[in-house]
Amino acid sequence: MAEQHTPVQGTLDDLGTPLSECTFVVVDLETTGTRADASGITEIGAVKVRGGEVLGEFSTLVNPGLPIPPFITLLTGITQAMVAPAPAVESVIPGFLEFAGLERGSLLVAHNAPFDVGFLKAACAAHGYDWPAPQVVDTVALARRLVTREEVPNHKLGTLAGYFGVADQPTHRALDDARATVGVLHGLLERLGAFGVETAQELRGFRSAPTAAQRTKRRIADDVPAAPGVYVFTDAKGDALYVGKSTDLRRRVRSYFTGSEKRGRIREMAALVEGVTPIVCETGLEAEVRELRMIAERKPPYNRRSRNPERAPWLKLTAEDFPRLSIVRTVRDDGAPYLGPFRSAREAELAREALHEAFPLRQCTRRITPAKPTAACVLAELGRCGAPCSGAETAADYAVHAAAAQGAMTADPAPVVERITAHIRELSEQLRYEEAAGHRDRLAAFLTASARSQRLTALSAIPELVAAAPARGPAGAARPGWDVHVVRYGRLANSGVMAPGTDPAEFVAALSGTAESVFPGPGPAPCASAWEMECVLRWLEAPGVRLAESAEGWTCPVNGAEKYRHLTDWERGVSALAHR
Template sequence: MDAVQGTLDELGTPLSDVTFVVFDLETTGGSPAEHTITEIGAVKVRAGEVLGEFSTLVDPGGPIPPFISVLTGITDAMVMAAPRIEAVLPSFLEFIRGATLVAHNAGFDTRFVKAACAAHGYPPPPNPVVDTVDLARRVLTRDEISNAKLSTLARFFRSPVEPCHRALQDARATVDVLHGLIERAGSFQVHTLEELKSFVRAPTPEQQRKRHLAESVPHAPGVYLFEDERGEVLYIGKSTNLRNRVRSYFTASETRPRIREMIGIAERVRHIVCATALEAEVRELRLIGGAKPRYNRRSRFPEKVVWLKLTAEAFPRLSIVREVRDDDATYLGPFSSTRLADDARTALHEAVPLRQCTQPVGPRTRRAACVLHEMGRCGAPCEGKETPDEYARHVERARRAMTLDASPVFSAVSARMERLSAEQRYEEASVDRDRLASFVRAAARMQRLGAITRIPQLVAASPAFDGGWDIHVIRYGRLAAAGVMPRGAHPKPFVASLTAVAEAVIPGPGPVHAASAEETECILRWLESPGVRLVEIDGEWCLPAHGAARHKARIDLAYRTQDMRR
């Protein structure tokens, strides 16, 4: 048999011969349908050598939201004289012609480029695309990096360029990250562009070898537990179809380094079938909180939350505590860390001049006031300059901001942010943004949770796949029972039987007292999903008319943009 010599084309394009254009965009938001580009930065490289750079601000044709200005440092004044995207786009398309595009979280940037092309009559760029996020997750382990953010990778590969949410600066940092990742990929025998693209999605040998672990898992809703040879739980998950979900861990679609590492250790998959998808989700949370598997990153320590407490005393103050007590105090939370609670406390202090000292203060206390009094941020009740009745007005404003209307805090901190931004003190403004976000998110979350945890019993139903109904009994925000009512069955006897066997739940103090906040939020998401119907309710289910949710929507938009970029 004659030997056949392969052609150079079959060997692929060596990475040293590939021209990469590493690019980054800044935008007014996260959706190309609603937002536009404000800056483009790109670096053309080949074989480690920089061949050229492209950088321009872009006039978005409208105001830049304040939260975006704080994030990027790009203001309306900076883009006032900049060209519009229709003037910039031809030059950018020429710059990337024939190159392989590289971006960090490339889906975000390429969506905006394609949207701009479609809006101005250009075909979408045919360039191959490499995403440094996907590549990093393939070649780096969780012991090396805690996440795949650009700033994290830039530090890991010791880039001299620090990402700062400006397009050219971030593109330059991504160049260093790309070169570090390509060097790592070489140890996996990846030397061509074609090998690089297929390598990112290829399953590992361990994934291929352990596909049999999914064979005994049924097609049903429930919870699955990956265990090692000693029976230790490594990872817990849930799914509406256990078999399909578990099988996906052994395919190319599973690229998370920590999960691929876990699969290398796992020796069996145990499953628990549940009546409904909601029961599976709740059971997953409870099991994770109990077993604390090392490969689960979220929900492992529900008991470690903290609260911001408006104390019950003559001159109340804001204190960070780990326990909610039945003591007539007002609580805000839960927070996942003391830092977030402290951020929320600082935001509230910006709007309400509560005392910040920790010493007890009573009507007869007399001691010298601190510097906060001189700054106009405290009425000095410790010096007798403020009576309990006068101070009580501040306390009521704080309590109202925590439980009913966050507008005073939002307005006070936003005004400070705008002032700092106008002075180009963007780092300080971004700190205030994070503080405001911590307060508003906690207030909105607590108001949602408190609305349902006050209800002794709520029964709701949603359509099941087979024409029946998924029925859930919820008591004080905790899932007490779940069942599937068959098609054609009479609802009253079924609901009566389900409530009769449901878990007894004893209410406690605070807004979240019968279940973890995450469990109650799972229930709320299900209750708010399409098709769900209330069957019975004991009490009222309502939110404050001027609640924090309206402010949270604005804040979340800015942070979604940041998350998509990084």
């Protein structure tokens, strides 16, 4: 066993590390059989390399505690006598893990990696060692994508070693085979370079060789800055094809023209792309918001989400003598309370059903004129409506139900929660689980929308809010200074990075003085899309954010829908909305 001292490599949290700077630990095992649960390891060999240089080697026989089958001895030359004095696997694993440095960001490489990794994971599990779960590179899988059958008859290690002219040929001994795999890996990485794969992130995402269109368009990224912001792919006419954001514009744009891009529609788009417009942003939040605004404005055909925020459905309690619940697409300044927005009309309908279950609101769409009563519908017979249409219920009596429904929508959903949960318990006791699930879905849709509306309403009520957080660079890495944002009525009005040593009061005053003018409006999201406001809320609620100024208090109802978050996974709905 021999190893050279090597410097510790930083973690690959963003996996954007150039391949030339990555530490690869190439491993090979010899075993008594093919099943990790029924066989044992007889030898471990590993080679640590970085930038084409061998940094160290690890090699040891292992006593498997099992008989070695004759055909394995014939194949590897490893006999029972050879492994008898060797250490057991539980004594070898700690040394191998320390050599490999997998917890420090090394990439684990093997030829037919599932086999070797399976044995290593099983050995760790059997003897109480934590498996570090590194990024794994399988040279067999990589070779199948990069080396065609016209070039080689198969993708065995010996065949590939011969094809790439590797000096160390495999011999079915662990260290020899690991050395041969190193040579094959270098040959494959060189070929990957021709396809534009240059980082660990791109290597992880590589699925197949890029199309000819992707390869020819790679030049588009040459002049894109390595900075956070938004990018817009355009066609020959200058029309937007796709809008995206990134903490590193150049790296992200390049990725569309490499084998790491596997989305069929994006590979199709590459054939149409003729240019890219980078828009550098001060902060990550600014980039996120700009992306949403540009997608909504330009509606690029290759963006699937966020293209039509104006079409999102809302649930409205109409402003009339006998209000009713109506699903609408526009929020108007009519004094009516609104709930939403919803991800779909179906979810809006479920929320409406939840409110109808709790309150005897009319469900007809006709205009009611007390002077001209009409016959009551079947809902009145079922006790689910007071029949104001027939004159059986006065406007004052009906207003009590409407006010209760409005209170549940905007402040305290307890009446809806209590009514529906009681019904769910009753149905469950009767083993009517499918019906109970339907009521659960109605309650979930209502609470999700109610919580969202209350969060948006609270933020949109503040004329101006200034907040700051430690500045972040690519992949969330800390950088000097503070990210500062001005938010007006829920809309991001300005962004900036305050450098160390800057007077905070002067900086905030200047940022506020040059911020976009924003004026209040109706509904929970009057000045920005709900998706933009959710981005702002996520940033404001993140650890480390500090409120510098706020024109008014920022509060949600004390008994609001967030109180019942344990009843439904409404946060997942918020996240989905933010990435429509």
